[in-house]
Amino acid sequence: MSDAPVAGRIEQLLRDLAPQVLGAVARRHRDFAASEDAVQEALIAAADQWPRDGVPDNPRGWLLQVALRRMTDHIRSEIARRDREKVVADDTPIVVAPALYSEPQMDPHDTLVLLFMCCHPALSPASAIALTLRAVGGLTTGEIANAFLVPEPTMAQRISRAKQSVKASDVAFEMPEAEERAPRVASVLHVLYLVFNEGYTTSSGPSLHRTDLSNEAIRLTRLVHQLLPDDTEVAGLLALMLLTDARRAARTGVSGEIIPLDEQDRSLWDRDAIAEGVALVTGALPRGPVGEYQLQAAIAAVHDEAASADATDWPQILALYDVLKRMTDNPMIALNHAVATAMVSGPRAGLELLAPLDADERVRNHHRLYAVRAHLLERAGQPDAAIALYNAAADKTSSIPERNYLLLRAARLRDQYHSGTSISSGTAWRE
Amino acid sequence: MKYMLMMNTPRGGDYGINTWPKKDIEAHIGFMISFAKKLGAAGELVGAEGLASPAEAKVVRAGANGKPITDGVFAESKEFLAGFWIVEVPNAQRAYEIAAEASAAPGIGGKPLNLGIEVREVPSGPPR
Numbered sequence: 001m002s003d004a005p006v007a008g009r010i011e012q013l014l015r016d017l018a019p020q021v022l023g024a025v026a027r028r029h030r031d032f033a034a035s036e037d038a039v040q041e042a043l044i045a046a047a048d049q050w051p052r053d054g055v056p057d058n059p060r061g062w063l064l065q066v067a068l069r070r071m072t073d074h075i076r077s078e079i080a081r082r083d084r085e086k087v088v089a090d091d092t093p094i095v096v097a098p099a100l101y102s103e104p105q106m107d108p109h110d111t112l113v114l115l116f117m118c119c120h121p122a123l124s125p126a127s128a129i130a131l132t133l134r135a136v137g138g139l140t141t142g143e144i145a146n147a148f149l150v151p152e153p154t155m156a157q158r159i160s161r162a163k164q165s166v167k168a169s170d171v172a173f174e175m176p177e178a179e180e181r182a183p184r185v186a187s188v189l190h191v192l193y194l195v196f197n198e199g200y201t202t203s204s205g206p207s208l209h210r211t212d213l214s215n216e217a218i219r220l221t222r223l224v225h226q227l228l229p230d231d232t233e234v235a236g237l238l239a240l241m242l243l244t245d246a247r248r249a250a251r252t253g254v255s256g257e258i259i260p261l262d263e264q265d266r267s268l269w270d271r272d273a274i275a276e277g278v279a280l281v282t283g284a285l286p287r288g289p290v291g292e293y294q295l296q297a298a299i300a301a302v303h304d305e306a307a308s309a310d311a312t313d314w315p316q317i318l319a320l321y322d323v324l325k326r327m328t329d330n331p332m333i334a335l336n337h338a339v340a341t342a343m344v345s346g347p348r349a350g351l352e353l354l355a356p357l358d359a360d361e362r363v364r365n366h367h368r369l370y371a372v373r374a375h376l377l378e379r380a381g382q383p384d385a386a387i388a389l390y391n392a393a394a395d396k397t398s399s400i401p402e403r404n405y406l407l408l409r410a411a412r413l414r415d416q417y418h419s420g421t422s423i424s425s426g427t428a429w430r431e
Numbered sequence: 432m433k434y435m436l437m438m439n440t441p442r443g444g445d446y447g448i449n450t451w452p453k454k455d456i457e458a459h460i461g462f463m464i465s466f467a468k469k470l471g472a473a474g475e476l477v478g479a480e481g482l483a484s485p486a487e488a489k490v491v492r493a494g495a496n497g498k499p500i501t502d503g504v505f506a507e508s509k510e511f512l513a514g515f516w517i518v519e520v521p522n523a524q525r526a527y528e529i530a531a532e533a534s535a536a537p538g539i540g541g542k543p544l545n546l547g548i549e550v551r552e553v554p555s556g557p558p559r
Contacts, residue, residue: 255464391449395484404460411453 010050013059014043018138019223021063023110026173029071032117033163036135038070039063043138111136112227113175115220116184119191122169127162128191129198134159136223137216147213148198185228189237189293192221196241200248214245235284236294242277243300246270258405262309274304295324314343331363335372347380367396371406383417386410433477433519433553434526436533438546440513446546451539458537466533470518475529481514517553526550 018039026035042063056062118132133139133147145155176184199213221238228234250268253259281297299320306312321337334357342350354373363369374389390410394403440446448456463481470476488511489503516533520526530550535543 255461257460394449395486398483400481404456407448407456408453408460410449411451411456414450415453 007051010047010055013055014046014063015138015219017060017063018043019111019114019136021060021067022135023107023114024064025067025071026114027107027110030173032166032173034071034074035067036163038067038074040134040140041070042066044140109175109227111223113173115188115224116176117166117171117173119184119188120166120169120171121183121187122171123162123165125191125194126158127165128187129195130155130158131162131166132191132220133195133216137220139216143212185231185234188224189221189233192217192224193237193293195220196244200244214241214248217241218245230287232284232287232289233291233293235280236291236297239277239280239284239297240293240300242273242280243297243304246273246277246304252401256401257408258401260405261303266308269304274301277301278305290323292324292328295320295327299324312343314340318344331357331360331366332368334360335363335368338376339372342376342379347376350376351380365396367393367402367406370396374406374409378413383413387413387417432522432526433517433555434523435551435553436516436518436526436530437549437551438513438515438533439510439549440546441510446538446544455537455539455541458541462536466536467516470516470529475518475520475525477517477519479514479516482512485511523550523552 021042022035022039025039026032029035045066046059046063050056050059114136115132118135119128123131130144133144134141139147141156141159142152144159145152148155196214196217199215199217218238218241221234221241225231225234225238246269247261247264249270250264250266251259251261277297278301281294281301284294285298299317302313302317302320318337318340321333321340324333325337334353338350338353338357341353351373354369354376357363357369370389370393374386374393377383377389378386387410390406390413394406394410397403397406448459451459467476467479470479489501491499491501494500516529518526518529520529527550530548534546534548536546538544
Protein backbone atom coordinates (compact mmCIF):
# COMPACT_ATOMS: atom_id res chain seq x y z
CA MET A 1 0.00 0.00 0.00
CA SER A 2 2.84 2.33 -0.72
CA ASP A 3 1.51 5.71 -1.75
CA ALA A 4 4.15 7.16 -4.06
CA PRO A 5 3.26 10.88 -3.73
CA VAL A 6 3.07 10.62 0.07
CA ALA A 7 6.34 8.70 0.22
CA GLY A 8 7.93 11.33 -2.02
CA ARG A 9 6.66 14.18 0.15
CA ILE A 10 7.94 12.46 3.29
CA GLU A 11 11.33 11.87 1.73
CA GLN A 12 11.54 15.54 0.73
CA LEU A 13 10.49 16.64 4.21
CA LEU A 14 13.05 14.37 5.87
CA ARG A 15 15.84 15.66 3.68
CA ASP A 16 14.88 19.28 4.36
CA LEU A 17 14.87 18.62 8.09
CA ALA A 18 18.00 16.44 8.24
CA PRO A 19 20.61 19.24 8.38
CA GLN A 20 18.54 21.30 10.84
CA VAL A 21 18.21 18.40 13.25
CA LEU A 22 21.84 17.37 12.87
CA GLY A 23 22.91 20.98 13.39
CA ALA A 24 20.97 21.16 16.66
CA VAL A 25 22.28 17.82 17.95
CA ALA A 26 25.90 18.49 16.90
CA ARG A 27 25.86 21.96 18.44
CA ARG A 28 24.73 20.50 21.75
CA HIS A 29 26.91 17.41 21.86
CA ARG A 30 30.08 18.49 20.03
CA ASP A 31 30.61 14.87 18.94
CA PHE A 32 29.83 15.22 15.26
CA ALA A 33 30.36 11.59 14.27
CA ALA A 34 28.04 10.21 16.93
CA SER A 35 25.47 12.96 16.29
CA GLU A 36 25.48 12.13 12.61
CA ASP A 37 24.88 8.45 13.32
CA ALA A 38 22.05 9.30 15.70
CA VAL A 39 20.33 11.54 13.16
CA GLN A 40 20.68 8.89 10.44
CA GLU A 41 18.96 6.40 12.74
CA ALA A 42 16.18 8.89 13.41
CA LEU A 43 15.72 9.47 9.67
CA ILE A 44 15.54 5.74 9.02
CA ALA A 45 12.97 5.32 11.81
CA ALA A 46 10.89 8.15 10.37
CA ALA A 47 11.08 6.77 6.82
CA ASP A 48 9.77 3.52 8.24
CA GLN A 49 7.03 4.85 10.53
CA TRP A 50 5.65 8.01 8.95
CA PRO A 51 4.27 6.49 5.76
CA ARG A 52 2.43 3.95 7.96
CA ASP A 53 1.33 6.05 10.94
CA GLY A 54 1.18 9.49 9.35
CA VAL A 55 3.51 12.47 9.70
CA PRO A 56 3.62 13.77 13.29
CA ASP A 57 2.40 17.32 14.03
CA ASN A 58 5.91 18.49 14.78
CA PRO A 59 8.10 16.40 12.49
CA ARG A 60 11.29 18.26 13.37
CA GLY A 61 10.66 17.85 17.10
CA TRP A 62 9.96 14.16 16.53
CA LEU A 63 13.26 13.64 14.70
CA LEU A 64 15.12 15.64 17.29
CA GLN A 65 13.68 13.63 20.18
CA VAL A 66 14.51 10.33 18.52
CA ALA A 67 18.03 11.49 17.62
CA LEU A 68 18.65 12.80 21.15
CA ARG A 69 17.41 9.56 22.64
CA ARG A 70 19.85 7.68 20.40
CA MET A 71 22.61 10.01 21.58
CA THR A 72 21.71 9.26 25.19
CA ASP A 73 21.79 5.54 24.48
CA HIS A 74 25.13 6.00 22.78
CA ILE A 75 26.58 7.94 25.72
CA ARG A 76 25.20 5.41 28.22
CA SER A 77 26.75 2.52 26.35
CA GLU A 78 30.00 4.47 26.13
CA ILE A 79 29.94 4.92 29.90
CA ALA A 80 29.17 1.26 30.39
CA ARG A 81 32.00 0.33 28.08
CA ARG A 82 34.41 2.62 29.89
CA ASP A 83 33.28 1.23 33.25
CA ARG A 84 33.87 -2.26 31.99
CA GLU A 85 37.27 -1.39 30.69
CA LYS A 86 38.09 0.74 33.73
CA VAL A 87 40.32 2.94 31.66
CA VAL A 88 38.76 6.23 32.64
CA ALA A 89 39.71 7.86 35.87
CA ASP A 90 36.76 7.98 38.27
CA ASP A 91 36.75 11.73 38.42
CA THR A 92 36.09 12.18 34.68
CA PRO A 93 32.56 13.50 34.63
CA ILE A 94 30.33 12.29 31.86
CA VAL A 95 27.10 14.15 31.97
CA VAL A 96 23.90 12.55 30.82
CA ALA A 97 21.82 15.48 31.82
CA PRO A 98 18.05 15.47 32.03
CA ALA A 99 18.41 18.56 29.87
CA LEU A 100 18.95 16.15 26.98
CA TYR A 101 15.25 15.62 26.92
CA SER A 102 14.43 19.27 26.47
CA GLU A 103 14.34 20.44 22.90
CA PRO A 104 17.41 22.47 21.98
CA GLN A 105 16.83 25.72 20.19
CA MET A 106 16.84 25.66 16.44
CA ASP A 107 19.33 28.01 14.93
CA PRO A 108 18.86 28.85 11.24
CA HIS A 109 22.64 29.07 10.93
CA ASP A 110 23.10 25.45 11.97
CA THR A 111 22.72 24.20 8.41
CA LEU A 112 25.31 26.67 7.21
CA VAL A 113 27.73 25.71 9.99
CA LEU A 114 27.17 22.08 9.04
CA LEU A 115 28.02 22.82 5.40
CA PHE A 116 31.16 24.69 6.41
CA MET A 117 32.22 21.71 8.45
CA CYS A 118 31.46 19.04 5.84
CA CYS A 119 33.24 21.03 3.11
CA HIS A 120 36.21 21.97 5.28
CA PRO A 121 39.39 22.37 3.21
CA ALA A 122 41.09 19.83 5.51
CA LEU A 123 38.93 17.10 3.94
CA SER A 124 39.68 15.53 0.57
CA PRO A 125 37.09 16.36 -2.10
CA ALA A 126 35.81 12.76 -2.12
CA SER A 127 35.33 12.85 1.67
CA ALA A 128 33.71 16.27 1.60
CA ILE A 129 31.27 15.21 -1.10
CA ALA A 130 30.22 12.03 0.68
CA LEU A 131 29.84 13.76 4.03
CA THR A 132 27.90 16.68 2.58
CA LEU A 133 25.45 14.41 0.79
CA ARG A 134 24.83 12.39 3.93
CA ALA A 135 24.91 15.02 6.67
CA VAL A 136 23.38 17.95 4.80
CA GLY A 137 21.61 16.18 1.95
CA GLY A 138 20.09 13.52 4.22
CA LEU A 139 20.88 10.76 1.72
CA THR A 140 21.50 7.25 3.01
CA THR A 141 24.87 5.59 2.52
CA GLY A 142 23.22 3.21 0.04
CA GLU A 143 21.87 6.08 -2.05
CA ILE A 144 25.24 7.82 -2.13
CA ALA A 145 26.98 4.55 -3.05
CA ASN A 146 24.51 4.11 -5.91
CA ALA A 147 25.08 7.61 -7.15
CA PHE A 148 28.83 7.08 -7.31
CA LEU A 149 28.57 3.52 -8.64
CA VAL A 150 30.58 2.03 -5.78
CA PRO A 151 29.62 -0.81 -3.41
CA GLU A 152 27.86 0.29 -0.21
CA PRO A 153 30.63 -0.94 2.15
CA THR A 154 33.11 1.18 0.19
CA MET A 155 31.00 4.30 0.62
CA ALA A 156 30.37 3.48 4.30
CA GLN A 157 34.14 3.35 4.78
CA ARG A 158 34.61 6.64 2.94
CA ILE A 159 32.02 8.36 5.12
CA SER A 160 33.46 6.91 8.26
CA ARG A 161 36.96 8.06 7.27
CA ALA A 162 35.57 11.51 6.48
CA LYS A 163 34.09 11.69 9.98
CA GLN A 164 37.42 10.66 11.47
CA SER A 165 39.11 13.43 9.49
CA VAL A 166 36.63 15.94 10.91
CA LYS A 167 37.46 14.69 14.37
CA ALA A 168 41.23 14.71 13.75
CA SER A 169 41.25 18.18 12.18
CA ASP A 170 39.49 19.66 15.24
CA VAL A 171 37.05 21.56 13.07
CA ALA A 172 34.77 23.21 15.58
CA PHE A 173 31.04 23.22 15.06
CA GLU A 174 30.80 26.98 14.85
CA MET A 175 30.50 29.78 12.35
CA PRO A 176 33.92 30.69 10.88
CA GLU A 177 35.33 34.12 11.75
CA ALA A 178 34.40 36.94 9.38
CA GLU A 179 37.77 37.08 7.64
CA GLU A 180 37.68 33.31 7.13
CA ARG A 181 34.20 33.28 5.67
CA ALA A 182 34.94 33.95 1.99
CA PRO A 183 37.40 31.07 1.47
CA ARG A 184 35.13 28.74 3.45
CA VAL A 185 32.13 29.65 1.29
CA ALA A 186 34.35 29.01 -1.74
CA SER A 187 35.09 25.48 -0.44
CA VAL A 188 31.39 24.81 0.00
CA LEU A 189 30.63 26.01 -3.52
CA HIS A 190 33.46 23.94 -4.95
CA VAL A 191 32.11 20.76 -3.34
CA LEU A 192 28.58 21.47 -4.60
CA TYR A 193 29.97 22.17 -8.08
CA LEU A 194 31.78 18.80 -8.04
CA VAL A 195 28.57 17.03 -7.02
CA PHE A 196 26.71 18.71 -9.85
CA ASN A 197 29.37 17.82 -12.40
CA GLU A 198 29.47 14.23 -11.21
CA GLY A 199 25.78 14.00 -12.00
CA TYR A 200 25.88 16.03 -15.16
CA THR A 201 28.86 14.76 -17.10
CA THR A 202 28.21 11.06 -16.77
CA SER A 203 25.39 9.67 -18.83
CA SER A 204 26.62 6.09 -18.66
CA GLY A 205 25.70 3.70 -15.89
CA PRO A 206 22.34 3.91 -14.17
CA SER A 207 21.75 7.43 -15.40
CA LEU A 208 18.71 7.96 -13.18
CA HIS A 209 20.88 8.06 -10.08
CA ARG A 210 23.33 10.37 -11.72
CA THR A 211 20.49 12.77 -12.53
CA ASP A 212 19.53 12.64 -8.87
CA LEU A 213 23.02 13.85 -8.03
CA SER A 214 22.58 16.97 -10.19
CA ASN A 215 19.19 17.59 -8.61
CA GLU A 216 20.72 17.19 -5.17
CA ALA A 217 23.47 19.68 -5.98
CA ILE A 218 20.87 22.19 -7.18
CA ARG A 219 18.75 21.64 -4.06
CA LEU A 220 21.71 22.18 -1.73
CA THR A 221 22.96 25.23 -3.65
CA ARG A 222 19.45 26.68 -3.47
CA LEU A 223 19.61 26.14 0.28
CA VAL A 224 22.94 27.98 0.52
CA HIS A 225 21.48 30.78 -1.60
CA GLN A 226 18.60 31.11 0.87
CA LEU A 227 21.06 31.24 3.76
CA LEU A 228 23.42 33.70 2.03
CA PRO A 229 21.16 35.69 -0.31
CA ASP A 230 23.68 38.53 -0.67
CA ASP A 231 26.56 36.36 -1.82
CA THR A 232 26.79 36.90 -5.58
CA GLU A 233 28.96 33.84 -6.24
CA VAL A 234 26.39 31.59 -4.54
CA ALA A 235 23.75 33.09 -6.83
CA GLY A 236 26.16 32.64 -9.74
CA LEU A 237 26.71 28.95 -9.02
CA LEU A 238 22.97 28.31 -8.64
CA ALA A 239 22.38 30.12 -11.95
CA LEU A 240 25.16 28.13 -13.64
CA MET A 241 23.67 24.84 -12.48
CA LEU A 242 20.14 25.78 -13.57
CA LEU A 243 21.26 27.09 -16.97
CA THR A 244 23.37 23.97 -17.61
CA ASP A 245 20.81 21.50 -16.30
CA ALA A 246 18.08 23.16 -18.42
CA ARG A 247 19.58 21.44 -21.48
CA ARG A 248 19.50 17.97 -19.93
CA ALA A 249 16.66 16.54 -22.03
CA ALA A 250 18.32 17.68 -25.26
CA ARG A 251 21.90 16.66 -24.62
CA THR A 252 21.52 12.89 -25.06
CA GLY A 253 19.77 10.88 -27.74
CA VAL A 254 17.65 7.75 -27.48
CA SER A 255 20.61 5.43 -26.85
CA GLY A 256 22.32 7.79 -24.46
CA GLU A 257 24.60 9.24 -27.14
CA ILE A 258 25.92 12.76 -26.64
CA ILE A 259 24.32 15.49 -28.74
CA PRO A 260 26.60 18.56 -28.93
CA LEU A 261 25.20 21.99 -28.11
CA ASP A 262 24.99 23.15 -31.73
CA GLU A 263 22.92 20.10 -32.74
CA GLN A 264 20.52 20.05 -29.78
CA ASP A 265 16.75 20.41 -30.20
CA ARG A 266 16.31 23.67 -28.31
CA SER A 267 12.56 23.14 -27.91
CA LEU A 268 13.50 20.47 -25.33
CA TRP A 269 15.32 22.99 -23.12
CA ASP A 270 13.67 23.77 -19.79
CA ARG A 271 12.43 27.34 -20.20
CA ASP A 272 11.53 27.80 -16.51
CA ALA A 273 15.02 26.81 -15.39
CA ILE A 274 16.53 29.14 -17.98
CA ALA A 275 14.34 32.04 -16.84
CA GLU A 276 15.28 31.45 -13.20
CA GLY A 277 18.99 31.15 -14.03
CA VAL A 278 19.01 34.27 -16.19
CA ALA A 279 17.21 36.26 -13.48
CA LEU A 280 19.71 35.08 -10.84
CA VAL A 281 22.81 35.96 -12.82
CA THR A 282 21.51 39.30 -14.11
CA GLY A 283 20.59 40.15 -10.54
CA ALA A 284 24.01 39.15 -9.20
CA LEU A 285 26.39 40.64 -11.79
CA PRO A 286 25.74 44.35 -11.14
CA ARG A 287 25.99 43.87 -7.36
CA GLY A 288 29.51 42.47 -7.52
CA PRO A 289 32.10 41.34 -6.82
CA VAL A 290 32.12 39.46 -10.11
CA GLY A 291 33.37 35.90 -9.75
CA GLU A 292 34.03 32.83 -11.86
CA TYR A 293 30.67 31.18 -11.28
CA GLN A 294 28.78 34.31 -12.29
CA LEU A 295 30.83 34.63 -15.49
CA GLN A 296 30.33 30.97 -16.37
CA ALA A 297 26.61 31.40 -15.68
CA ALA A 298 26.53 34.50 -17.91
CA ILE A 299 28.14 32.46 -20.72
CA ALA A 300 25.61 29.64 -20.23
CA ALA A 301 22.84 32.26 -20.33
CA VAL A 302 24.03 33.61 -23.69
CA HIS A 303 23.89 30.07 -25.11
CA ASP A 304 20.50 29.37 -23.56
CA GLU A 305 18.95 32.58 -24.86
CA ALA A 306 20.00 31.98 -28.48
CA ALA A 307 17.06 30.80 -30.58
CA SER A 308 19.41 28.65 -32.68
CA ALA A 309 23.10 27.70 -32.69
CA ASP A 310 23.70 30.16 -35.56
CA ALA A 311 22.05 32.95 -33.61
CA THR A 312 24.52 32.54 -30.71
CA ASP A 313 26.14 35.82 -29.72
CA TRP A 314 29.75 34.56 -29.91
CA PRO A 315 31.38 38.01 -29.56
CA GLN A 316 29.56 38.37 -26.24
CA ILE A 317 30.70 34.90 -25.13
CA LEU A 318 34.27 35.68 -26.17
CA ALA A 319 34.19 38.93 -24.18
CA LEU A 320 33.06 36.98 -21.09
CA TYR A 321 35.80 34.36 -21.58
CA ASP A 322 38.34 37.19 -21.91
CA VAL A 323 37.40 38.36 -18.41
CA LEU A 324 37.24 34.81 -17.05
CA LYS A 325 40.64 33.91 -18.49
CA ARG A 326 42.20 36.86 -16.68
CA MET A 327 40.68 35.68 -13.38
CA THR A 328 41.87 32.08 -13.41
CA ASP A 329 44.69 29.96 -14.79
CA ASN A 330 42.31 27.02 -15.24
CA PRO A 331 43.41 25.42 -18.54
CA MET A 332 39.84 24.31 -19.29
CA ILE A 333 38.85 27.97 -19.42
CA ALA A 334 41.76 28.61 -21.82
CA LEU A 335 40.44 25.76 -23.95
CA ASN A 336 36.91 27.20 -24.07
CA HIS A 337 38.35 30.64 -24.73
CA ALA A 338 40.08 29.21 -27.82
CA VAL A 339 36.78 27.71 -29.01
CA ALA A 340 35.00 31.07 -28.60
CA THR A 341 37.83 32.78 -30.46
CA ALA A 342 37.47 30.30 -33.32
CA MET A 343 33.74 31.01 -33.51
CA VAL A 344 34.42 34.73 -33.79
CA SER A 345 37.66 34.88 -35.82
CA GLY A 346 37.87 31.48 -37.52
CA PRO A 347 39.45 28.10 -36.68
CA ARG A 348 43.06 29.21 -37.33
CA ALA A 349 42.84 31.86 -34.62
CA GLY A 350 41.49 29.21 -32.23
CA LEU A 351 44.25 26.73 -33.11
CA GLU A 352 46.92 29.34 -32.39
CA LEU A 353 45.53 29.78 -28.88
CA LEU A 354 45.71 26.02 -28.28
CA ALA A 355 49.47 25.86 -28.93
CA PRO A 356 50.59 27.07 -25.47
CA LEU A 357 48.40 24.40 -23.82
CA ASP A 358 50.70 21.69 -25.20
CA ALA A 359 53.20 22.81 -22.57
CA ASP A 360 50.65 22.67 -19.73
CA GLU A 361 51.00 19.40 -17.78
CA ARG A 362 47.38 19.61 -16.63
CA VAL A 363 45.88 19.35 -20.13
CA ARG A 364 48.73 18.29 -22.38
CA ASN A 365 47.40 14.73 -22.49
CA HIS A 366 43.74 15.48 -21.77
CA HIS A 367 41.13 14.18 -24.20
CA ARG A 368 39.42 17.58 -24.29
CA LEU A 369 42.48 19.24 -25.79
CA TYR A 370 42.63 16.54 -28.47
CA ALA A 371 38.90 16.80 -29.17
CA VAL A 372 38.88 20.60 -29.42
CA ARG A 373 41.92 20.61 -31.72
CA ALA A 374 40.28 17.89 -33.85
CA HIS A 375 37.13 19.97 -34.09
CA LEU A 376 39.00 23.11 -35.13
CA LEU A 377 41.09 21.18 -37.69
CA GLU A 378 37.89 19.74 -39.11
CA ARG A 379 36.52 23.26 -39.52
CA ALA A 380 39.84 24.40 -41.00
CA GLY A 381 39.53 21.76 -43.73
CA GLN A 382 42.14 19.26 -42.48
CA PRO A 383 40.10 16.04 -42.19
CA ASP A 384 42.99 13.59 -41.87
CA ALA A 385 44.57 15.39 -38.96
CA ALA A 386 41.12 15.79 -37.40
CA ILE A 387 40.33 12.05 -37.73
CA ALA A 388 43.61 11.07 -36.06
CA LEU A 389 42.99 13.47 -33.17
CA TYR A 390 39.33 12.44 -32.68
CA ASN A 391 40.50 8.83 -32.43
CA ALA A 392 43.28 9.77 -30.03
CA ALA A 393 40.75 11.67 -27.92
CA ALA A 394 38.46 8.60 -27.98
CA ASP A 395 41.33 6.51 -26.60
CA LYS A 396 41.95 8.99 -23.80
CA THR A 397 38.47 9.71 -22.46
CA SER A 398 37.13 7.63 -19.59
CA SER A 399 33.49 8.32 -20.42
CA ILE A 400 31.90 5.76 -22.70
CA PRO A 401 29.27 8.07 -24.26
CA GLU A 402 32.03 10.55 -24.94
CA ARG A 403 34.20 7.88 -26.51
CA ASN A 404 31.33 6.77 -28.73
CA TYR A 405 30.69 10.37 -29.74
CA LEU A 406 34.34 10.92 -30.67
CA LEU A 407 34.58 7.64 -32.59
CA LEU A 408 31.48 8.55 -34.59
CA ARG A 409 32.76 12.04 -35.22
CA ALA A 410 35.93 10.51 -36.72
CA ALA A 411 33.91 7.94 -38.69
CA ARG A 412 31.71 10.65 -40.19
CA LEU A 413 34.79 12.42 -41.55
CA ARG A 414 36.31 9.14 -42.71
CA ASP A 415 33.12 8.26 -44.58
CA GLN A 416 33.44 11.62 -46.35
CA TYR A 417 37.15 11.43 -47.15
CA HIS A 418 38.04 7.69 -46.94
CA SER A 419 41.18 7.66 -44.85
CA GLY A 420 42.69 7.05 -41.44
CA THR A 421 43.44 3.87 -39.49
CA SER A 422 44.11 3.07 -35.88
CA ILE A 423 43.03 0.81 -33.10
CA SER A 424 40.57 1.25 -30.28
CA SER A 425 39.00 -1.00 -27.71
CA GLY A 426 35.42 -1.63 -26.63
CA THR A 427 32.57 0.83 -27.03
CA ALA A 428 29.24 1.13 -25.28
CA TRP A 429 29.11 -1.42 -22.51
CA ARG A 430 26.64 -0.14 -20.05
CA GLU A 431 23.33 1.37 -20.93
CA MET B 432 25.78 -18.43 -9.89
CA LYS B 433 27.94 -15.59 -11.03
CA TYR B 434 30.06 -15.63 -14.16
CA MET B 435 32.47 -13.16 -15.64
CA LEU B 436 32.35 -12.90 -19.41
CA MET B 437 35.57 -11.44 -20.78
CA MET B 438 35.61 -10.17 -24.33
CA ASN B 439 39.03 -10.54 -25.94
CA THR B 440 39.64 -8.50 -29.02
CA PRO B 441 42.30 -9.20 -31.61
CA ARG B 442 44.34 -6.16 -32.43
CA GLY B 443 43.84 -4.14 -35.58
CA GLY B 444 42.50 -5.26 -38.93
CA ASP B 445 38.75 -5.63 -39.16
CA TYR B 446 38.49 -5.44 -35.37
CA GLY B 447 39.82 -1.88 -35.09
CA ILE B 448 36.59 0.01 -34.66
CA ASN B 449 38.42 3.24 -35.50
CA THR B 450 38.49 2.16 -39.11
CA TRP B 451 34.83 1.19 -39.52
CA PRO B 452 32.22 3.16 -41.44
CA LYS B 453 30.00 5.34 -39.24
CA LYS B 454 26.85 3.23 -39.68
CA ASP B 455 28.69 0.07 -38.58
CA ILE B 456 30.02 1.77 -35.44
CA GLU B 457 26.49 2.97 -34.73
CA ALA B 458 25.11 -0.54 -35.17
CA HIS B 459 27.80 -1.95 -32.86
CA ILE B 460 27.13 0.67 -30.17
CA GLY B 461 23.39 0.11 -30.54
CA PHE B 462 23.88 -3.63 -30.08
CA MET B 463 26.00 -3.20 -26.93
CA ILE B 464 23.53 -0.76 -25.39
CA SER B 465 20.45 -2.89 -26.04
CA PHE B 466 22.35 -6.01 -24.94
CA ALA B 467 23.15 -4.43 -21.56
CA LYS B 468 19.57 -3.15 -21.26
CA LYS B 469 18.17 -6.61 -21.96
CA LEU B 470 20.44 -8.30 -19.40
CA GLY B 471 19.58 -5.57 -16.90
CA ALA B 472 15.83 -5.94 -17.45
CA ALA B 473 16.12 -9.72 -17.05
CA GLY B 474 17.86 -9.20 -13.71
CA GLU B 475 20.92 -11.06 -14.99
CA LEU B 476 23.39 -8.18 -15.20
CA VAL B 477 25.57 -7.64 -12.13
CA GLY B 478 28.00 -5.27 -13.80
CA ALA B 479 29.75 -4.46 -17.05
CA GLU B 480 32.65 -2.26 -18.00
CA GLY B 481 34.35 -1.42 -21.23
CA LEU B 482 38.06 -0.85 -20.75
CA ALA B 483 40.08 2.07 -22.05
CA SER B 484 42.48 1.59 -24.91
CA PRO B 485 45.40 -0.79 -24.19
CA ALA B 486 47.69 1.93 -25.55
CA GLU B 487 48.17 3.29 -22.02
CA ALA B 488 48.15 -0.08 -20.23
CA LYS B 489 50.96 -0.96 -17.82
CA VAL B 490 51.95 -4.09 -15.95
CA VAL B 491 52.91 -3.30 -12.37
CA ARG B 492 55.06 -5.32 -9.95
CA ALA B 493 56.27 -4.46 -6.50
CA GLY B 494 59.99 -3.81 -6.37
CA ALA B 495 62.29 -4.80 -3.51
CA ASN B 496 61.19 -1.75 -1.49
CA GLY B 497 57.51 -2.34 -2.23
CA LYS B 498 57.39 0.60 -4.64
CA PRO B 499 55.66 0.01 -7.99
CA ILE B 500 57.73 -0.96 -10.99
CA THR B 501 55.78 -0.38 -14.18
CA ASP B 502 56.32 -2.13 -17.45
CA GLY B 503 54.71 -1.64 -20.87
CA VAL B 504 53.19 -0.35 -23.16
CA PHE B 505 52.42 -3.69 -24.80
CA ALA B 506 51.78 -2.71 -28.37
CA GLU B 507 52.96 -6.06 -29.64
CA SER B 508 50.39 -8.30 -27.86
CA LYS B 509 48.00 -9.96 -30.29
CA GLU B 510 44.87 -9.73 -28.17
CA PHE B 511 43.60 -7.49 -25.43
CA LEU B 512 40.71 -7.50 -22.99
CA ALA B 513 38.20 -4.96 -24.33
CA GLY B 514 35.67 -5.27 -21.53
CA PHE B 515 33.66 -7.62 -19.37
CA TRP B 516 30.22 -8.44 -18.07
CA ILE B 517 29.39 -10.08 -14.76
CA VAL B 518 26.09 -11.96 -14.89
CA GLU B 519 24.05 -13.79 -12.29
CA VAL B 520 22.41 -16.84 -13.86
CA PRO B 521 21.03 -20.23 -12.72
CA ASN B 522 23.68 -22.31 -14.49
CA ALA B 523 26.74 -22.30 -16.75
CA GLN B 524 24.60 -23.12 -19.78
CA ARG B 525 22.83 -19.76 -19.52
CA ALA B 526 26.17 -17.93 -19.14
CA TYR B 527 27.37 -19.61 -22.35
CA GLU B 528 24.21 -18.49 -24.17
CA ILE B 529 24.77 -14.90 -23.09
CA ALA B 530 28.44 -15.12 -24.10
CA ALA B 531 27.47 -16.42 -27.55
CA GLU B 532 25.08 -13.51 -28.00
CA ALA B 533 27.82 -11.03 -27.05
CA SER B 534 30.28 -12.79 -29.35
CA ALA B 535 27.98 -12.16 -32.30
CA ALA B 536 28.14 -8.35 -31.86
CA PRO B 537 28.03 -6.76 -35.31
CA GLY B 538 31.25 -5.58 -37.00
CA ILE B 539 31.98 -4.20 -40.45
CA GLY B 540 28.94 -4.43 -42.73
CA GLY B 541 26.91 -5.76 -39.80
CA LYS B 542 28.76 -9.09 -40.02
CA PRO B 543 29.03 -10.86 -36.62
CA LEU B 544 32.47 -10.40 -35.06
CA ASN B 545 32.36 -13.86 -33.38
CA LEU B 546 34.93 -12.74 -30.82
CA GLY B 547 36.24 -15.19 -28.25
CA ILE B 548 34.53 -14.66 -24.90
CA GLU B 549 36.20 -16.25 -21.90
CA VAL B 550 33.61 -17.42 -19.33
CA ARG B 551 34.78 -17.87 -15.74
CA GLU B 552 32.72 -18.56 -12.65
CA VAL B 553 32.94 -15.97 -9.86
CA PRO B 554 32.67 -18.10 -6.70
CA SER B 555 30.43 -16.63 -4.01
CA GLY B 556 32.06 -15.78 -0.70
CA PRO B 557 30.55 -15.77 2.77
CA PRO B 558 27.91 -13.06 3.34
CA ARG B 559 29.39 -9.73 4.35
